[in-house]
Amino acid sequence: MVVIQEPLSALLAILLLLYLMKRWWSHQHYPPGPLSLPIIGSIWRIRFGIGLNERTMIKMSKQYGNVFTLWLGDMPIVLLSGFETVKEGLIDHSEELSGRASSPYVKFIGKGKGITFSNGDLWKQQRRFAVGTMRKLGTGRKSMESQIEVDAQKLVEIFAREKGQPFDPALPIINSVSNVTCIMLFGHRFPLEDENFKELIDAIECTFKFGGSPVHILFELFPWILKRLPGPHMKALESIKIMFSLGKKEILKHKKKLSSREPQDFIDHYLLHIEKEQKNDPTSIFDEDNLAHCISDLFIAGTHISALFMQWAILLLTNRPYIQDKIIKEIDDVLGSSSICYEDHKQLPYTNAVFHEIMRYRYVVLIGTGRQTTKDVNIGSFFIPKETVVIPDMYAILHDPQHWETPEEFNPNHFLDKDGNFVTRKEFLVFGAGARLCLGEHMGRMQYFLFLTSLLKAFHLQLPPGVKELSEEIVIGTLLSPKPHKICAVPRESSSKSIQNAIDSELTN
Known part of the structure; x- marks a missing residue:
């Protein structure tokens, strides 16, 4: 028995040594990073080291540099931090970083279809069609x-129903914002x-909360x-199916009505495109599965x-009544009682600066959906092989x-010059950059501006009685x-005097 065990132990030791040498050699092809352990990789550095929060990657970049590697098991993930580094990756090497990262969870979500999680020619055609439509x-x-x-x-009317009493604005906001997309x-x-x-x-929220857990x-x-x-992963996987099923149900409804009308929305246009494409090419990548994934992605x-x-905008403004009051005064002084259109943002520099600062200060994406290199590329002084997952740290x-x-403070002056004019910032990459730039940037900007100004023209956003500050x-x-x-959304008619008094008091002090 001893005779058998000794050769077996030696063989296992040799195999382990070969495995460790292979791992060491493969890791030499990537930028440096935390120690990578067998099976789990270097992800332990986050979960059992510095912790996962909005500043995690900032802390790691201080230790390892603006280009560093995390290993998820045996999968390398290269992180880009710092404006110049991210710009070099996403803009200077836009084509090389145009791929979409693939992982077991990403494959389950996107199945390589639609816009967000597809690659290659399929992605280019789906994106091109979406932009045109x-x-x-x-x-x-x-x-x-x-x-x-x-x-x-409609959102103003929903807020008005509360008659100035405390209420949670989350669901009305989600409903009103989503309906713009639903119409399209x-x-x-x-x-x-x-x-x-x-x-x-609920399904969307469950999916996002699961990510990073x-x-x-x-x-x-x-x-x-x-x-x-x-x-909990089973609930997240079921939530993905719920989101996908919405698209399938809507497609079925549209197919029944399409023959009797002109195309009215995205689904109509896509179904007609499917019909046109498949007449010429039965293997066309335009099909109902891709349509359902496009619907989910865009929604x-x-x-x-x-x-x-x-x-975040409503919370931050409620906590900062003086900033809110200055916005209201600027809108009243410039536009009076006339209705607001998107072009008015050019005449409202302070308002525009505050809205941009909200998006900067409370950027909402922890870690964006990773890119994947379509070919070998050099970023900074580091070589990154083809098919490597690359994640730019936009928060950093x-x-x-x-x-x-003052990066950690809420400061609208980040977007104002010394004369109070609005200034654009090249570092303001909230909507991404390069080949995977957000499809709905213009619509998002328009929506954000019109919703907030409409609310501020109608209400003064206040803390509930007894509450000193919102978390x-x-x-x-x-x-x-x-x-x-x-x-509390207090109608402006009942709070206009207190607004002016607050402004006068602040100016006096």
Whole structure:
């Protein structure tokens, strides 16, 4: 028995040594980073070291540099930090970083279809079609602005129903913001009380909260095991199916009606394109599965991220009544009682600066969906092989002390010159950059501006009685959310005198 065990032990030792040497050799091809352990890689450095929060990657870049590698098991993930480094990656090497990262969880979500999680020619064609169709449907034009104004007014009406009493603004904001996207995608809105809408929003929130959690990391490392075990990941996987099923249901409804009408929305246009393409090419990549994934991609991007910016805006302004009052005064002085259009942002430098500062100060994406190199590339002094996952740290750019005077403070002067004029900042990469630039940037900017100015023209946002300050603590997930909170939307007619008194008092002091 001893005779057998000794050769076996020696063989195992040799195999382990070869495995460690192979790992060491493969790691030499990537930028430096935390110590990578067998099986789990270097992800331990986050979960059992500095912790996962909005500043995690900033802390790591101080230790390892602006280009460093984390290992998720045996999968390398290269992190880019700092404006110049991210700019070099996303803009100077836009084509090389145009791929979409693939992992077990990403494969389950996107299945390589649609816009967000697809690659190669499929991605290029789906994105090109989406951009063209969104333009046909009015994105960037007055017709889209009119639709946004309708939903902004509906949100004002919902706030008015509360009659100045404390309420949670989250669901009304999500509903109103999403309905702009719903009109474009489906041709109809969801009522605030709609149970299907509430189920869909719950599913989206569940998916984002799951991202970055310990169980999510375990799923990425051991998907074949986790798929067979109960746990929070099963709820997240079921939520993805719920989101996808919405698109399937809407496609079926549209197919029944399309023959009797002109195309009204994104689904109509896509179905007609499928029909046209498949006449010439039965193997066309335009099909109902890709359409359903496009719907899910556009709905999530046009709903949850935009709604989070709005939620943070209302919370931050409620905590800063003097800034809120200066916005109201600027709007009144410049526009008076006339209605607001998007072009008015050029005449409202302080208002525009505050809105940009909100997006900078409380950027809502913890870690964006990773890119993947389509070929070998050099960034900085480091070689990054083809098919490597690359993640740019946008939060670090927006909080970089080399580019922002007071990065950890809420300071609208970041976007104002000494004369009070609005200034654009090249470091303001909230909507991304390069080949994967956000599709809905213009619509998002328009929506954000019109919703907030409409609310501020109608209400003074105040703290509930007895509350000294709303918590600005961040809830960590794939997205950075505020804690649940309540505000009071007091009609301006009843608060205009107190606003002017507050401004006069501040100026005097």
